[in-house]
Amino acid sequence: NAGVTQTPKFQVLKTGQSMTLQCAQDMNHNSMYWYRQDPGMGLRLIYYSASEGTTDKGEVPNGYNVSRLNKREFSLRLESAAPSQTSVYFCASSEPPLAGVRDTQYFGPGTRLTVL
């Protein structure tokens, strides 16, 4: 099992460029998440998907769009990148809490994005 994989690992963009961050999980989890991590601020939730076909905004959704392509894949798109979006982006997945199932989130290795 690869767990949660993210591509690319690093990316440099110019202001106004667009790009899509890819995330895939092979644990058959229903829920998937996108976070950003900035120095001294911890992780903040951008968007999440409770199940295939559904997406919801998190704490900081402005400037981002997401697509839950299928159960395995959840992508994050920056339509017009801004320097304020320079950050480390993490994808995570989990199984929703059911009786006897722990709601542990599993994280990918992250994508380090710099917007000039």
Place this chain on the structure above:
Amino acid sequence: KQEVTQIPAALSVPEGENLVLNCSFTDSAIYNLQWFRQDPGKGLTSLLLIQSSQREQTSGRLNASLDKSSGRSTLYIAASQPGDSATYLCAVKGNDMRFGAGTRLTVKP
């Protein structure tokens, strides 16, 4: 709005010491609290998850406690080792997941 605070922001200890990391949160209406470890340049690894109905969880040299009424959790690390050096984050799950900024731990040989 849930706010999660971790104190101290950084901690340096000699090998072998027992230590405590602190996490506080402002809204006690949570489903669970989770402690993660993050190594430099890496993602997060879950260490312990405490359900809101539980008081503590243990895994090896790690023990996490939860006092929901006072909005506090502690992560106790026994007999610290250089390999424990990392950033430790706590996260609380209510309507969404909120993370603290982390405590960067350095264990010196």
